[in-house]
Amino acid sequence: MAVKILMVCLGNICRSPLAEGIMQSKLPSDKFIVDSAGTGGWHAGEGPDKRSVSTAKGRGLDISKQRARKLKKSDFDTFDYIYVMDRSNLSDVLQLAPAIQKHKVKMIMDELHPELGVEVPDPYYGGPQGFEDVYDMLDEACTVAATKILKNHK
Numbered sequence: 001m002a003v004k005i006l007m008v009c010l011g012n013i014c015r016s017p018l019a020e021g022i023m024q025s026k027l028p029s030d031k032f033i034v035d036s037a038g039t040g041g042w043h044a045g046e047g048p049d050k051r052s053v054s055t056a057k058g059r060g061l062d063i064s065k066q067r068a069r070k071l072k073k074s075d076f077d078t079f080d081y082i083y084v085m086d087r088s089n090l091s092d093v094l095q096l097a098p099a100i101q102k103h104k105v106k107m108i109m110d111e112l113h114p115e116l117g118v119e120v121p122d123p124y125y126g127g128p129q130g131f132e133d134v135y136d137m138l139d140e141a142c143t144v145a146a147t148k149i150l151k152n153h154k
């Protein structure tokens with residue numbers, strides 16, 4: 001069975017769509033499924049923010065076909081790894097998670113800087129550079145996360 005990885009942010013239109021595309025690009029698609037969701041459902045059914053689409057395109061990734069959805073309780077059964085972007089996501093996701101699934105949830109930047117509590121900032125209200133910075137952070141963290149996951153599922 002495929003290993004399933006879920007990327008979570010607040011709106012599922014800025015950060016987690018980038019994280020989904022980046023993580024997908026680092027893992028073979030026959031063995032790993034990567035998806036994303038938001039703790040909020042305001043943008044459900046929408047494509048990613050055009051600034052995320054444009055940033056990804058500039059790095060050679062097409063994320064335009066993704067559609068936003070809200071995190072649901074069954075996600076904790078379905079997914080093996082659940083990565084969140086910031087402490088607010090972490091608290092929201094852990095609140096929804098059944099006790100025995102809480103260990104699956106981790107802040108993505110912890111993969112790169114364990115224990116430092118680095119957050120991926122929400123770029124929604126800022127300019128385009130914010131999206132480039134988010135991409136760089138996620139790219140670094142996903143490289144480490146993908147290497148670890150590949151090793152765990154040899």
Ligand code: 4NP
Nearest residue numbers: 009010011012013014015124
């Ligand atoms: P994201 O950014 O969590 O990275 O997708 C946001 C996008 C939209 C909203 C908040 C955050 N919003 O409140 O609409």
